[in-house]
Amino acid sequence: MNFTETAWNIFNTSIEDYHAYDDVNTLINNTFPKDSLERILYAKNWIDTVQWHLEDIIRDENIDPAEALQLKRRIDSSNQHRTDLVEFIDSWFLKKYENIIPKPAAKLNTETPAWAIDRLSILALKVYHMSLEANRASASDEHRAQCQAKLDVLMAQKEDLCTSIDQLLADIENGDVKMKVYKQMKMYNDESLNPILYQKGQQK
Structure with missing residues (x-):
């Protein structure tokens, strides 16, 4: 089994585990071995899955404004955790490939493996x-047909993305691509970089 097959299976395990409860407050139960890449991938998708549903909830037009603000804060925090974990995955790959010497003509990729x-x-x-949605019994035939067409496109995209990721990892391993990582440097959560936050602090 290649890397993306493993990752896809882990992501779907996380999704199925979440939907056994379908509650954004459900605590993660990550059974993969400590320090393993599988454990990191499961945690990454769990964050994405919870945030997916938080984004659904906050779009309720009848939501209480105070609850919406709390959810927005939670989504911001989730985004930061997501970014941190993606960068941690890249660090894992940097360690894995630290002894690979890129060829003189090695190329740079537009995104890292983790992104x-x-x-x-x-x-x-x-x-x-x-x-x-493509199989929802309460939906119209037209709705299910439209969603099936979209699902077909998503599955084609999955095949292409999996191929691209596996090719990228192979190219890094054989020295044809140089792995170079930049931190995302998100500014909105940093009290020293977000002017709304640091100006508020100066006014105290």
Whole structure:
């Protein structure tokens, strides 16, 4: 089994585990071995899955404004955790490939392995939920047909993305691609970089 097959299976395990409860307050139960990449991938998708449903909840037009603000704060925090974990996955790959010497003509990729894996995790969620819609008994035939067409596109995208990720990892391993990582440096959660936050602090 290649890397993306393993990752896809882990993502879907996380999604199924979450939907056994379907509650954004459900605590993660990650049974993969400590320090393993599998454990990290499961945790990554769990964050994505919970956030997917938080985004659904906050779009309720009848939501209480105070609850919406709390959810927005929670989503912001989730986004930061998501970014931190993606960067941790890249650190895992940097360690794995630390002894690989890139060839003189090695190319740079537009995104790192972990950010491509991030897209695969989100895609697994899209496939899961679109499949539910394509088979929802209470929906019209037209709705199910439209969702099935979209699901077909998502599955084609999954095949292409998996191939691209596996090719990228192979190219890094054989020295044809140089792995280079930049931190995302998100500013909105940093009290020293977000002017709304640091100006508020100066006014105290």
